[in-house]
Amino acid sequence: xxxxxxxxxxxxxxxxxxxxxxxxxxxxxxxxxxxxxxxxxxxxxxxxxxxxxxxxxxxxxxxxxxxxxxxxxxxxxxxxxxxxxxxxxxxxxxxxxxxxxxxxxxxxxxxxxxxxxxxxxxxxxxxxxxxxxxx
Numbered sequence: 001x002x003x004x005x006x007x008x009x010x011x012x013x014x015x016x017x018x019x020x021x022x023x024x025x026x027x028x029x030x031x032x033x034x035x036x037x038x039x040x041x042x043x044x045x046x047x048x049x050x051x052x053x054x055x056x057x058x059x060x061x062x063x064x065x066x067x068x069x070x071x072x073x074x075x076x077x078x079x080x081x082x083x084x085x086x087x088x089x090x091x092x093x094x095x096x097x098x099x100x101x102x103x104x105x106x107x108x109x110x111x112x113x114x115x116x117x118x119x120x121x122x123x124x125x126x127x128x129x130x131x132x133x134x135x
Contacts, residue, residue, distance in 0.1 A: 001022075001068055004070065008051075016051075016052075016074065020069050023095060031072070033092070034079050035076045037077060049077050049078065050110050050113060057106070064086035064100045066095075066097070067094065067097045082106040083099050083101055083102070084101075084102050086100040
């Protein structure tokens with residue numbers, strides 16, 4: 001099982017895990033399924049989905065990635081919509097399965113993740129501001 005070094009382990013301050021520590025040798029990998037996301041989900045569940053998508057985007061971008069030690073439960077909340085199979089045939093019970101982000105769907109579901117960051121004020125503006133204080 002590939003371990004994604006540097007990938008966040010969980011959502012800070014919660015028990016929502018993003019990765020697993022070791023593979024399940026006894027029963028094998030947990031099968032990826034498409035979980036239904038209802039509109040009445042708790043805010044913390046939505047935050048976990050958004051944080052996980054941000055981590056996937058920051059870590060992998062548009063490139064296909066191996067499932068590896070990514071948590072199947074957390075992936076299943078996005079699987080089939082924002083995260084899709086990147087190979088055919090796809091084995092949902094494999095640590096080596098290749099996935100990718102469906103950028104168009106992910107941008108609709110998680111616009112904050114893909115929103116451009118605001119540009120800081122140009123340096124020239126700060127120079128003018130300092131002159132006003134000195135008067």
